[in-house]
Amino acid sequence: MDCSIKQKIDPQYFEALKKTLKNISEVKKGKRCEKGFHLEMPSLVGIKLTNRCNLRCKHCYEWSELGYCQFMDEIKQNEELDIQVLRKVLAETSDIKSGLYLWGGEPLCYSKFDELADLISGENRICAICTNALLIENNLNSLIKIGKNLELVIAMEGFKEDNDKIRGNGVFNKICAAIDLLLKKRAEKEFLGKITIHTVINHTNYNRLFEYAQYVQSLSVDSLILCFPWYISDESSELMEKYINTRFLWLPELSKAENRSWDSFKYGLPEEYGTTIRSELKRIDNYNWKFNIRYFPKIKEDEIYPFLSGKNIYLQNRTSCNSISMRADIMPDASISVCKHFKEFNIGNLKEKSLKEIWNSEAFNKARCIIDEQLMPICAQCNNLYLHGET
Numbered sequence: 001m002d003c004s005i006k007q008k009i010d011p012q013y014f015e016a017l018k019k020t021l022k023n024i025s026e027v028k029k030g031k032r033c034e035k036g037f038h039l040e041m042p043s044l045v046g047i048k049l050t051n052r053c054n055l056r057c058k059h060c061y062e063w064s065e066l067g068y069c070q071f072m073d074e075i076k077q078n079e080e081l082d083i084q085v086l087r088k089v090l091a092e093t094s095d096i097k098s099g100l101y102l103w104g105g106e107p108l109c110y111s112k113f114d115e116l117a118d119l120i121s122g123e124n125r126i127c128a129i130c131t132n133a134l135l136i137e138n139n140l141n142s143l144i145k146i147g148k149n150l151e152l153v154i155a156m157e158g159f160k161e162d163n164d165k166i167r168g169n170g171v172f173n174k175i176c177a178a179i180d181l182l183l184k185k186r187a188e189k190e191f192l193g194k195i196t197i198h199t200v201i202n203h204t205n206y207n208r209l210f211e212y213a214q215y216v217q218s219l220s221v222d223s224l225i226l227c228f229p230w231y232i233s234d235e236s237s238e239l240m241e242k243y244i245n246t247r248f249l250w251l252p253e254l255s256k257a258e259n260r261s262w263d264s265f266k267y268g269l270p271e272e273y274g275t276t277i278r279s280e281l282k283r284i285d286n287y288n289w290k291f292n293i294r295y296f297p298k299i300k301e302d303e304i305y306p307f308l309s310g311k312n313i314y315l316q317n318r319t320s321c322n323s324i325s326m327r328a329d330i331m332p333d334a335s336i337s338v339c340k341h342f343k344e345f346n347i348g349n350l351k352e353k354s355l356k357e358i359w360n361s362e363a364f365n366k367a368r369c370i371i372d373e374q375l376m377p378i379c380a381q382c383n384n385l386y387l388h389g390e391t
C-alpha cells in the first residue's frame with residue numbers, strides 16, 4: 001500500500017528526505033563494520049517539551065485512563081523542559097542543523113514556547129510540531145516566527161462525531177477553526193509552514209477512511225497521515241519484561257521502574273477490522289489525490305492483521321533499528337532516552353552533561369549494541385522501525 005509515491009513531492013520535503021536517506025545509508029554502512037555505530041551527532045532531536053496536556057483522549061498512551069502520566073506525581077505531570085537546556089541543545093546542533101520534533105503532552109502548553117520560537121526562527125532546520133490544535137490561536141505569532149521550516153502536525157480522529165468521541169465534545173470545531181486561521185494567515189503570507197493532519201485509524205473511523213481522506217483534502221491542508229494504532233499486546237509486554245530482565249537491568253531507571261510505559265500502549269483494534277481497513281486503503285491507493293497521504297507505518301496489505309495483533313512480529317524482515325543511531329530524545333526532566341517513546345531508557349541528563357557526551361557515551365553505545373543484537377519485542381509496532389529500520 002503506497003499512495004504517497006504518486007504525488008508531487010514538495011521541494012523542502014524532498015531535501016529533508018534526501019538528508020534522511022543519506023544518514024540512513026551512512027548508518028547502514030557503519031553498522032556493517034562497527035557494532036553500535038551511530039552518527040557523530042543526532043540528525044534528529046525529539047523534544048518532549050512538557051508532560052502537561054489540555055485534553056484526555058481515549059486512545060492516548062500518556063493521558064488516557066491507562067496512560068503512563070496517570071502514574072506520575074503531580075510535579076512530574078506538570079514538568080516542562082528548562083529553556084536553558086533547550087538553548088544548549090540548539091547550540092550543540094546548530095552546525096549540522098539537526099531536525100527538531102517537538103511534542104508533549106501538548107507542546108503548545110509549554111510556558112516558554114515563544115522563547116523557543118525566537119531561538120529557532122531564522123535557523124535553517126526542519127521543525128515538526130505535533131499538536132492537538134487547541135492553543136494554535138494563542139501561539140499564532142510564535143508559530144509564524146518559526147517560518148517556512150515548520151510542519152504543524154495536527155491531530156484529528158475523523159469526522160466531527162468520530163473525532164469528538166475520542167478527543168471530547170466540541171474539539172472538532174476548534175481544530176477546524178485553528179486550520180481556517182492558519183490558512184487565512186498563509187494566504188496573507190504570514191504563516192509559512194506546512195499543515196499536516198494526523199489521524200489514528202480507530203474504532204470510529206476505520207470503515208470510512210476513504211470518505212474521510214476526501215474530506216481532509218477539501219480542507220486545503222498539505223497532507224494527511226493515517227496512522228495504525230500502536231497497540232502492544234499483553235504477550236508482547238511479558239516478553240518485554242523478560243528482555244529487560246536479561247539485558248537491561250544495568251540501566252537504573254529500568255531496574256527500579258514500577259510501571260512500564262509500554263503497558264500504556266493498549267489502544268488497539270480487533271483484527272477482524274483488518275478486512276475493512278484493507279479495502280478502505282485500497283480505495284485510497286487507487287484514487288488520484290491532490291495532496292499527500294502517508295501511512296504510518298507503511299505496511300503492506302497482508303501485514304495489517306499481524307500489525308493489529310500487537311504481537312512481536314517484525315514485519316518486512318526488519319531486524320535492526322537505525323533510529324537509535326540517528327535520533328536523540330529529550331524528556332521534560334532533561335534526561336535523554338535511548339528510544340523515542342519509552343522514557344525508562346534514560347541514559348543521561350543534559351543538566352549534568354552535554355548532548356555530545358551523552359550521545360557518544362559508553363552507556364548509550366552499550367544500549368545500541370544490545371538492541372542491534374536483538375530488537376526489543378515492542379519494536380515490532382514502532383513506526384521508526386519501518387521508517388528507518390533495515391532488513
Ligand code: SF4
Pocket residue numbers: 321322323324338339340341371375376378379382383384385
Ligand atoms: S525500533 Fe525499537 S529501539 Fe528503535 S525506536 Fe522503535 S521501539 Fe525504539
